[in-house]
Amino acid sequence: MSDGSDEPAWRRRYPVRPFVAASVAVVRDGRVLLAARGQAPMRGVYTLPGGQVEVGETLAEAALRELHEEVGVVAEIVAGLSPLEVIGRDGDGAVLHHFVIHPHAARWRSGEPTTGPEALDLRWVTPEEAHDLPTTEGLHGVIAQALAAVGDGA
Known part of the structure; x- marks a missing residue:
């Protein structure tokens, strides 16, 4: 997931307010597109593009x-899903x-996903296959919600 800005990641450390982000679970033939993060933190961990x-x-x-921007895919939004909060603390408990x-x-809708600086690897996965990958917290629940929202016609 990119940061949506040109500022270095260290400038988002110790924030005075939360940052708002959006991601997308793209469904194709009953599978969801996952991207392995290309940047720290969590480089190589699978998540949704966003x-x-x-x-x-x-x-x-x-x-x-x-x-x-990240993977070259075009999609049509079907539904918003339950938000996730990611809060990390340092050794002293500060945010x-x-x-x-x-x-x-x-x-x-179109485009074959391509890797780049923000996505080291891309995979169309079933929920079961996602469980075999290192993933961000809460991802499996989001995948289930996305598949239910899109339905069998995807």
């Missing part, structure tokens, strides 16, 4: 923009980072 919401952008617009991530369910 990133920080820009000023004036809706959550859904941010999710679709990040999807296209090191705080993100509120709004995932979306979407149907694949």
Whole structure:
């Protein structure tokens, strides 16, 4: 998931407010697109494409923009899903980072995913296959919600 800005990641450490991000679970033939993060933190861990919401952008617009920028895929949003909160603390208990991530369910429309600086590896996976990968916290629940929202016609 990209940060949606040109600022270095260290500038988002010890925030004075949470950062708002959006992600997208793209469904194609009953499988969901996962990307292995290309940047720290959690480099190599699988998650959904997504990133920080820009000023004036809706959550859904941010999710679709990040999807296209990161992996070259175009999709159609079907539903917003339950938000996730990622709060990390340092050894003293101070908030090191705080993100509120709004995932979306979407149907694949076009484009074959390609790797790049933000995605080391890309996979279309079933929920069972996702359990065999290192993933971000809460991802399995988001995958289940996305598949239920998109239905069998994806």
